[in-house]
Amino acid sequence: MIRPDAPVLLEITGLHARVEEQQILNGVNLIVRSGEIHAVMGRNGSGKSTLSKVLAGHPAYTITEGSITYLGSDLLELAPEQRSRLGLFLGFQYPVEIPGVSNLEFLRVSTNARRAQRGEEELDTFAFEDLVRERLKVVQMDPAFLNRSVNEGFSGGEKKRNEILQMALLEPLVAILDETDSGLDIDALRIVADGVNQLAGPDNATLLITHYQRLLDLITPDYVHVMAAGRILRTGGKELALELERTGYEWVDQELANLGREPAEVL
Amino acid sequence: MPAVVMPNTADWLSQLAGVPMPARGQEDWRFTELAALQGLAPELWSGVDPFAQINLPAGISRIGADEAQGLQQQGLNSTGGGNVWSVRLNQGASPRCLALRVAGEAGPLQLHFDAGAAPGLLALQLVLVLEEGASLELLIQHGSSGPNATSFVVVAQLARGAKCNLGLLAPGDARASLLSHLSISQAPASSLQVTTAVGGWALSRLEPCIIQLEGAAQTRLRALQLVDGKELADTHSQVSFEGPDGQLDQLHKVVADGAGRSVFNGAVRVPRRAQQTNAAQLSRTLLLSERARVDTKPELEIVADDVKCAHGATISRLQQNELFYLQSRGIGAEQASRLLLRGYCEEVLRELPAAAAALNPLELLLRERL
Ligand SMILES: Nc1ncnc2c1ncn2[C@@H]1O[C@H](COP(=O)(O)OP(=O)(O)OP(=O)(O)O)[C@@H](O)[C@H]1O
Ligand SMILES: [Mg+2]
Numbered sequence: 334m335i336r337p338d339a340p341v342l343l344e345i346t347g348l349h350a351r352v353e354e355q356q357i358l359n360g361v362n363l364i365v366r367s368g369e370i371h372a373v374m375g376r377n378g379s380g381k382s383t384l385s386k387v388l389a390g391h392p393a394y395t396i397t398e399g400s401i402t403y404l405g406s407d408l409l410e411l412a413p414e415q416r417s418r419l420g421l422f423l424g425f426q427y428p429v430e431i432p433g434v435s436n437l438e439f440l441r442v443s444t445n446a447r448r449a450q451r452g453e454e455e456l457d458t459f460a461f462e463d464l465v466r467e468r469l470k471v472v473q474m475d476p477a478f479l480n481r482s483v484n485e486g487f488s489g490g491e492k493k494r495n496e497i498l499q500m501a502l503l504e505p506l507v508a509i510l511d512e513t514d515s516g517l518d519i520d521a522l523r524i525v526a527d528g529v530n531q532l533a534g535p536d537n538a539t540l541l542i543t544h545y546q547r548l549l550d551l552i553t554p555d556y557v558h559v560m561a562a563g564r565i566l567r568t569g570g571k572e573l574a575l576e577l578e579r580t581g582y583e584w585v586d587q588e589l590a591n592l593g594r595e596p597a598e599v600l
Numbered sequence: 601m602p603a604v605v606m607p608n609t610a611d612w613l614s615q616l617a618g619v620p621m622p623a624r625g626q627e628d629w630r631f632t633e634l635a636a637l638q639g640l641a642p643e644l645w646s647g648v649d650p651f652a653q654i655n656l657p658a659g660i661s662r663i664g665a666d667e668a669q670g671l672q673q674q675g676l677n678s679t680g681g682g683n684v685w686s687v688r689l690n691q692g693a694s695p696r697c698l699a700l701r702v703a704g705e706a707g708p709l710q711l712h713f714d715a716g717a718a719p720g721l722l723a724l725q726l727v728l729v730l731e732e733g734a735s736l737e738l739l740i741q742h743g744s745s746g747p748n749a750t751s752f753v754v755v756a757q758l759a760r761g762a763k764c765n766l767g768l769l770a771p772g773d774a775r776a777s778l779l780s781h782l783s784i785s786q787a788p789a790s791s792l793q794v795t796t797a798v799g800g801w802a803l804s805r806l807e808p809c810i811i812q813l814e815g816a817a818q819t820r821l822r823a824l825q826l827v828d829g830k831e832l833a834d835t836h837s838q839v840s841f842e843g844p845d846g847q848l849d850q851l852h853k854v855v856a857d858g859a860g861r862s863v864f865n866g867a868v869r870v871p872r873r874a875q876q877t878n879a880a881q882l883s884r885t886l887l888l889s890e891r892a893r894v895d896t897k898p899e900l901e902i903v904a905d906d907v908k909c910a911h912g913a914t915i916s917r918l919q920q921n922e923l924f925y926l927q928s929r930g931i932g933a934e935q936a937s938r939l940l941l942r943g944y945c946e947e948v949l950r951e952l953p954a955a956a957a958a959l960n961p962l963e964l965l966l967r968e969r970l
Contacts, residue, residue, distance in 0.1 A: 389928045392920070417930035429925040433943025439926070442939070446930030482943070483925075499929060 339366040348399035357383045359563035368535045375560035389423040418450035422505035424496040426512045431483040444502045468501040471528045489516035509540040514548040526551035561585045612642035616692035631863040636803035645722035657707030668699030675755035679809040681783035690751040693723035708737040717746035726754045730762035739767045739953040744776035752780040758790035767952040771964040772801030781807040788816035799826030799965040806835045815843030821850040824948035827860025834863040841874035848879040856892035867899040877907040885915040
């Protein structure tokens with residue numbers, strides 16, 4: 334839902350970032366207001382996951398230029414855990430398996446960290462069980478997954494559902510979902526999309542990183558961005574995604590060449 | 601390097617064992633400095649007999665002293681444990697002995713030996729006979745809060761079809777030592793699990809020696825050993841297959857912090873008569889400090905040609921991607937590290953006999969690091 338007067342939650346300006354010696358982001362600009370759903374598309378390797386990890390505060394990435402403002406303050410000043418407590422959520426493209434750490438315990442500690450930040454009381458194990466059982470319904474997940482180690486031995490689709498479960502518990506203000514639709518069967522895709530739609534509201538915003546129109550058939554984006562060579566090359570409405578379905582990404586090379594870069598550099 | 605053990609203590613220990621203390625030159629003790637024993641007063645521990653009041657569940661009965669003596673000799677002969685220094689020291693230190701026979705399905709048994717604050721050397725022996733088809737779940741807890749040493753020798757025999765789940769939970773004290781030897785013989789179709797969790801001792805040495813008398817038995821070993829400060833923890837395990845179709849599944853985990861030292865030597869013997877043996881040994885180390893030292897050595901003697909023997913060893917730090925995943929969910933870096941450490945330890949601790957859960961082994965072993 335686009336409302337020009339809605340408060341800005343996230344503002345990225347001229348963001349450049351590198352990992353080790355490799356420059357990956359080359360000037361990303363993006364404004365996200367509350368109530369909006371943004372889709373970010375683009376070729377493999379164009380920098381989508383890098384952008385999401387920079388937003389979440391992954392220590393391997395160095396910001397070389399630019400700024401990110403979140404809820405009016407400098408996001409880059411905040412540790413990853415503080416970002417999460419303040420409502421920034423990243424659904425990982427590849428959720429990490431953590432043997433020996435109980436999923437239930439992990440979810441509880443995580444939820445309580447966010448609650449404490451919001452001035453809400455901590456949930457004990459019993460109160461949390463009630464909450465988690467209710468939120469499990471959002472992703473139609475079997476409670477048996479709570480008693481396993483975090484993501485350990487979960488199938489690809491189960492890991493993604495576990496990510497959305499975390500999102501349902503943390504009630505983020507800005508949720509970045511990095512290819513949460515990849516690897517899902519048709520039913521699971523619908524369940525995950527329903528979950529995201531249930532959680533999206535006028536006071537929060539969602540950034541969907543995806544390769545596929547089939548997700549955007551289920552979650553209607555207000556904006557579609559195309560990333561290439563570490564920047565947002567084009568922004569449009571939901572029809573841009575449909576156009577990409579027809580044309581593919583070939584025009585990207587031309588456009589980058591117009592910007593004075595060799596296509597070879599892009600790949 | 602000059603001997604750091606106080607002459608009188610060293611002499612006294614040598615006298616008890618009837619042989620000199622092991623020197624670093626000896627292969628079995630190469631990495632294991634016995635200096636921690638130097639603080640030990642040369643006297644026998646004189647606290648309350650820890651075997652004085654033990655309630656035995658149904659299915660378990662006591663064995664007379666003479667018979668126990670014979671069984672112990674026989675057990676030690678079969679594994680070669682009789683020549684080991686720790687065993688000889690134990691035998692020379694007026695050990696208190698508990699000998700038990702298990703028939704049928706016995707209730708779970710729990711033994712707690714706490715050397716407490718009293719000084720000196722406490723020597724304990726446990727002899728276990730599991731009759732054909734018998735099953736036993738036994739949790740042994742060691743502890744100390746003073747300048748003492750506990751010497752503990754377990755000799756167990758599992759008859760055909762017997763099942764034994766033995767747990768050893770030993771949170772120690774930085775002034776105390778633990779020397780523990782286990783000689784266990786298994787008849788065919790028996791199954792044995794030994795889970796050990798040791799940490800916090802100035803010196804700990806564990807020697808699980810298992811022999812599958814005719815092969816065709818199952819052995820599962822799970823171990824967690826933690827070192828911090830200047831602690832030294834050593835496990836020398838040995839599993840021998842004397843017939844075909846035996847199985848071994850061994851996992852040895854280490855957490856090395858501070859300037860701690862950890863030693864693991866895992867011997868597996870598969871002679872020609874032990875065809876179709878299936879043995880897997882994995883040793884994993886979590887290194888939390890630059891100053892900690894870790895020596896890990898699998899020692900596979902495999903002569904039989906038709907066997908499956910796998911072994912592996914890893915040494916790693918806390919995984920950055922795991923830490924980041926937890927942090928990205930609002931969990932602070934320190935708490936995230938603690939969660940990962942706990943998870944690492946839990947993999948072994950959750951395999952202790954059920955009675956351990958009530959003792960909260962994680963808290964006992966990790967203490968303020970939790
Ligand atoms: N640690 C790293 N070291 C070197 N290069 C890296 C590292 N991480 C990412 N890159 C490179 O950065 C580029 C962007 O990667 P990123 O994961 O952001 O792409 P993406 O747009 O998410 O791609 P996909 O659609 O395949 O998920 C790639 O070329 C990748 O190889
Ligand atoms: Mg990606």
